[in-house]
Amino acid sequence: MIYYAVFLPLLDLEKSQKYxxxxxxxLEQxxxxxxxxxxGPFVDGxxxxxxxxxxxLEEVKEIVQNDPYVLKGARGFEIHEWAMVGL
Incomplete structure (x- = not known):
């Protein structure tokens, strides 16, 4: 498995609350x-x-692009492959 860190920056507060x-x-699915x-969310909102x-990368892109936040324009996204060093 490959780890990908996906940032979901806020684009629209109203849509973010709605969706x-x-x-x-x-995400639960x-x-x-x-x-x-x-x-998890950033504490600063x-x-x-x-x-x-x-x-x-193709798999994570498909997942992220089908997230309701992204589909509805509530959040943008930025994908980075992540090398986890330890827990």
Missing amino acids: RPQHLDY KRDEGKIFVN TGGLVIYQVSS
């Missing part, structure tokens, strides 16, 4: 599929971070 339940449901290592564990 939060759908976003959280989507991906967690159940074993594709999420960790996730500027967005959040999801670290996915998947097999390819």
Whole structure:
């Protein structure tokens, strides 16, 4: 598995609040599929971070582009391959 850190910067606060339940449901589904290592919001309210564990960049791009936050324009995204050093 490859780890990818995905930043989800806030683009629209109103949309972010509106689509939060759908976003959280989507993340729960991906967690159940074993594709999420960790996730959470930034304390300063500027967005959040999801670290996915998947097999390819193409796979993570597909997952992120189907996140309701991204689909509805509530959040942008930035993907970086992440080399985890330890726990």
